[in-house]
Amino acid sequence: MTAPSTPATVLDPAGDLIALTRAICDLESVSGGETALADAIEAALTPCPHLEVLRDGDALVARTHLGRPARVVVAGHLDTVPVAANLPTRLEGEGDDAVLWGRGTVDMKGGVAVQVALAAALQAPTRDVTWVFYDHEEVEAEHNGLGRVVRNHPEWLTADFAVLGEPTAAGVEGGCNGTMRAEVRVPGVTAHSARSWTGTNAIHGTAEVLRRLAGYRAAELDVDGLVYREGMNAVGIRGGVAGNVIPDECVVTVNYRFAPARSVADAEAHVRELFTGYDVTITDAAPGARPGLDHPAAADFAAAVLAFTGGAPAPKLGWTDVARFAELGIPAVNFGPGDPLLAHKDDERCAVGQIRLCHDALRAWLTT
Structure with a gap:
C-alpha cells in the first residue's frame, strides 16, 4: 500500500501513555473531521513490522497474522461530539490520582490511546489481534465508519470476540441499549401574527407532545441479569x-433509548403509541445488543479483566458498536477508561489511573 503522508501531528506510541492520550485528544476530530487523526495513527502504526495496516476512508485496521487459534477485534471510534471550549487538554494532579480534562478524554480517546500503544507494543500476543479505529460513530448510523467497513471489507473484521474501548470506568459493560430518533410533526394554519385568531399556531400545539414526554416514565428492564434503563x-x-x-x-x-430486549420494530411501535394522533417519522434507528456475557469468550474476558480491575459486569446504557458486532455473530463487550456519565459533557474528564489500568489489564489478557 502507499505509505501515508507525514501528518501534522506525530504520535509516539512507545512513549508515555498519558502524553499519547493528550496528543490524540488535542488533535480535534469532531465527526466528519477525523482525517488528521486517522493520518497520525496510520503513520504511527505502519512502521510496525508485525502489523498489516489497511484503510477505508478515515477507518483504519491494523492486524497481526501470527497463526493463533483465536482472533480478537479491539475497536474504538476516532470522532467526538463538538468541542465546547474544552480543548486543548489540561492535566491536574500527580501520578495515578491526576485527572485529564478535555473533549474526548472519556468518549473515547482514552481508549483509543490504549489501543494505539498496545497495537505498537504487542508483537507476539497470545491471540491474533485486529485493531480497529473508525470514524463517524457520534452521528447517524448510516455514516458509521465501522458499518462502512462491514459493507466494503467484511473480511477485515473476521474474529471470535470483540472489545469496544468505550468508557466503562475500567469495568466490563455488557450489551447496549438501542437508539431511535423520531420526528413528531404538529400541524397549524398560517396567519398574520396581528390577526393570529385566524390561524392555528403549530408551536403552541407542541405543548401536548411535550406534556407526554414530561410525564413519560422510563422503563427498567432486566435482560439476562443486567438491568437496562x-x-x-x-x-x-x-x-x-x-x-x-x-x-x-x-x-x-425525540430520541428513544430502548433496552436490548426490544427490537427496532418494537421500539417504533412504542414511539408511535406514545404519540398517537400525530404524524411520526422515524429518521434513524440502531438495534441494541443483549449482554452476551454467557458466551465463553466474553465470560473468560470478563473474569480475567475484572480479576485485574475489580467490580462486576454492568449494563451499557448508551448505544455502542457491540450491537454491530452482535449482528455479525461476534460476541462483544465494552471496556475502557472514563466515567460514562461524563461523556459529551462540557466538563469531560478522565482519571489518569483508569487509562493506565485499562492498558495494563488489556495487555495482561492479550499476553497470557
Whole structure:
C-alpha cells in the first residue's frame, strides 16, 4: 500500500501513555473531521513490522497474522461530539490520582490511546489481534465508519470476540441499549401574527407532545441479569416562518433509548403509541445488543479483566458498536477508561489511573 503522508501531528506510541492520550485528544476530530487523526495513527502504526495496516476512508485496521487459534477485534471510534471550549487538554494532579480534562478524554480517546500503544507494543500476543479505529460513530448510523467497513471489507473484521474501548470506568459493560430518533410533526394554519385568531399556531400545539414526554416514565428492564434503563426525550424542536407569521408546522425531534430486549420494530411501535394522533417519522434507528456475557469468550474476558480491575459486569446504557458486532455473530463487550456519565459533557474528564489500568489489564489478557 502507499505509505501515508507525514501528518501534522506525530504520535509516539512507545512513549508515555498519558502524553499519547493528550496528543490524540488535542488533535480535534469532531465527526466528519477525523482525517488528521486517522493520518497520525496510520503513520504511527505502519512502521510496525508485525502489523498489516489497511484503510477505508478515515477507518483504519491494523492486524497481526501470527497463526493463533483465536482472533480478537479491539475497536474504538476516532470522532467526538463538538468541542465546547474544552480543548486543548489540561492535566491536574500527580501520578495515578491526576485527572485529564478535555473533549474526548472519556468518549473515547482514552481508549483509543490504549489501543494505539498496545497495537505498537504487542508483537507476539497470545491471540491474533485486529485493531480497529473508525470514524463517524457520534452521528447517524448510516455514516458509521465501522458499518462502512462491514459493507466494503467484511473480511477485515473476521474474529471470535470483540472489545469496544468505550468508557466503562475500567469495568466490563455488557450489551447496549438501542437508539431511535423520531420526528413528531404538529400541524397549524398560517396567519398574520396581528390577526393570529385566524390561524392555528403549530408551536403552541407542541405543548401536548411535550406534556407526554414530561410525564413519560422510563422503563427498567432486566435482560439476562443486567438491568437496562430506557429513556424518551425531546432533543430538538424547529418551527416558524417569520417574525410576523403564525407557523403552520412545528417538529419535535425525540430520541428513544430502548433496552436490548426490544427490537427496532418494537421500539417504533412504542414511539408511535406514545404519540398517537400525530404524524411520526422515524429518521434513524440502531438495534441494541443483549449482554452476551454467557458466551465463553466474553465470560473468560470478563473474569480475567475484572480479576485485574475489580467490580462486576454492568449494563451499557448508551448505544455502542457491540450491537454491530452482535449482528455479525461476534460476541462483544465494552471496556475502557472514563466515567460514562461524563461523556459529551462540557466538563469531560478522565482519571489518569483508569487509562493506565485499562492498558495494563488489556495487555495482561492479550499476553497470557
